Amino acid sequence: MTYEVADVVPAGRMRDTEQPVLPLPCGLELRPWRRADAPKFVEAGQDPDIQYWNRPGLLTVEEAERRIERWAKRWRSEVAAIFAIAEPGGGEVVGAAGVGDILLAHGHGEILYWLLPAGRGKGVASEAAVRLTRWAIDDLGLHRVRLTHSTANGASCRVAEKAGFTYEGTMRSALLHADGWHDEHLHARVQGDPWPQ
Template identity: 40%
Template sequence: MASVDEQHLPSPFPELYGRGLRLCPWDPAVDAETWLRGVTDPEFRRWNTPLTLISDLDEAAEFLRERAREAVDGTIAAYRITDESSGTTLGHISVNTISHVFRTARVGYWVLPEARGRGVATRALGLAAHWALTDLGLYRLELGHALGHDASCRIAERCGFRLEGTLRGAMFEAGRHDAFRDMHLHGRVGTDPEPKLP
């Protein structure tokens, strides 16, 4: 069981506001149930196979504690996407594998079923990408998604992440760690024009 200090590690990353959203850290003591619901959703599992498969509340809480430790190290900025007015959780977005040496990172996101179709991922990605390429001081962001995930492709392109190609066998197949599938790679660099988003 984690200590109180481990459960409430201060994040070095700021909360982000804009486009009707507030991006804030996940709290392992409070948000584990929501995280579990998000990563066990069938649509999430169709397109994503995380290295750590989570199946219960204890695993979800431990995963969020690990993300908080990585935030303190400065390598991951993991955000709970919430409605700025109501505080309702809508999904997740993270800036991962942050390298301040190469000024690069990868981004990933998911949206809860009840929040889909409202532009949540587009608004959150636009907000997080702008912050990462300005205040965080990064130059290049990458976004990968499974081939055939057309919705994610559209979100990436709306947010200024150009399709750069197809990486063969670069992602796990759905629900498996012993088989692979192709991935679209999108990229955005600091000199790209800022996309016009709602």
């Protein structure tokens, strides 16, 4: 006998709405990327820390504009929600954060982020991770959101802990960096987990 399992989140939940703007407690906001933000994305690709941990690539402004257009298509395809972390009202971009690898039918996705130097050391990544996870679980309806990072990236481990993600284990040789394969920590939150204070 075959049992039908209903989709956790019905198709159309993202594509039938505009990507939201989400305020952060620190005064910044998460908003959709714009073509005018492309120079900041180019700058991110030249930052050694962002390049090492996230591999955005060395892009021209035109290539960055095309990447931003692809992110908008990924929203409409309901597979990713990529946001700029920026000053309110269209202000300067200090980073990126999003939910990638979204599978609405299965109810899960993965938090991702990077920060330019202007956004570092202020708790912005943790705030963005909490806000995006709340949006993904409470508004979008996902059941599980994971956050993974190289075991060598202590800053990302602290982000996961501050954002209330439970450490679930180490995935061996899970991500290829320029210096070889890295083990990755796996953290996750599921519906019903308490939110951090």
